[in-house]
Amino acid sequence: MVEVKLHDIGEGMTEGDILTYFIKKGDHVEEDQPIVELQTEKMVAELTAPAKGIVKEIYIAEGTTISVGTTILTIEADGSMEKTQSAEIQKEAYNQSVQLAERANPNIQTKLKKINGPKRIKAAPYTRKVAREMDVDIELVEGTGKDGRITIEDVQQFAQNKESAATKVMPAVKQLQNQSFQEMAENQGVEEKEEAAIIPFKGRRKQIAKKMTTSIFTIPHVHHMEEIDMTELLQFRKEIKPDADVSVVAFFIKALTISLREYPIFNAKLDEKKEEIRLEKGVHMGIATDTEEGLIVPVIKNADKKSILAIHKEMKELMKKAKENTLSLKEMTGSTFTISNVGPMGSVGATPIINYPEVGLMAFHKTKKMPVVNDNDEIVIRSMMNITLTFDHRVTDGGNAIAFTNRFKALLEKPKLLLIELR
Known part of the structure; x- marks a missing residue:
């Protein structure tokens, strides 16, 4: 056996x-x-x-x-x-x-x-998931992919054929069901009531809940907030766009890798059993990504050794895989610091939970134009963004958090400084 x-x-x-x-x-x-x-x-x-x-x-x-x-x-x-x-x-x-x-x-x-x-049955986990959601027995589907692999399109076509056949017999069945219920309600005085929708608490949602609970009950969270003038960075990005269309988040990641090299305490992990703080050698950047299945964190390995363009390309590919639920285990493990770009969804502030067992997480909020008083006491319109740094107060303190975010802020407000720091 x-x-x-x-x-x-x-x-x-x-x-x-x-x-x-x-x-x-x-x-x-x-x-x-x-x-x-x-x-x-x-x-x-x-x-x-x-x-x-x-x-x-x-x-x-x-x-x-x-x-x-x-x-x-x-x-x-x-x-x-x-x-x-x-x-x-x-x-x-x-x-x-x-x-x-x-x-x-x-x-x-x-x-x-x-x-x-x-x-x-040759089919990817995501294809099997689609089949279950469409109530399709995947063993009955003919695969048209390579080596007979079943594709999502095969499942959808099978479901369409099944639905077409069912429409020939289901109207009469539904009519009988409705008549039966109506007669029962009239005879017994039963009123039709709406039932509450039930969402199963399992799978990724349950796993996320467990990890968040572990983090919030283990780590004393402290949130440091700052605002950053994004005007020059957005202008710089606009200038290079014809030659290199790079997302603003790629600049964030590069600025963070530089800041983390200078303040490695935020690129660390606390081992409570051994009573030691391990400073990680490389910067492996986790990217919190919202998907239909829930939050998932793909990882850009050795981001500190990659160019802004390389970071941009890898990030886009990882996020695409995350949405399609095709990430490998290697692409989802080993992060040393995590970012959360919630600005595009309209966020102006938050108090995120750390991706345990990391020491820090930084969230980027909405960038918006607003009047600002400059050094000459003039009111000017600038593009401003709020950020939140969440850190583990067991490992480091507020002074380090402020210094760390100040360095990050300086690199973004004067983006040409990034050129000096590139290796």
């Missing part, structure tokens, strides 16, 4: 949520066939069958949070007539159900296929 356990698939991972099974008890599986999808703190991942055989028992229900080392299911490896017969009986039962469905609905062109044997 082979046990399939939740093993550590990421840095320091301790638990995960069972999202969905691709198999059921009694199914025959091939070695390396995807059998279960789970949500960790960082990503959605698949576990594959370690051996060929019959799924003997499934111990964990979908939606359950389990710790690393927990046995999820067991597989009885191939080698006996009994297992072969079991698989054959299931195939025959399924095929008979397909035949009955086709006889009962001769005018409906179904996409159901008879089982000819174990089949490994």
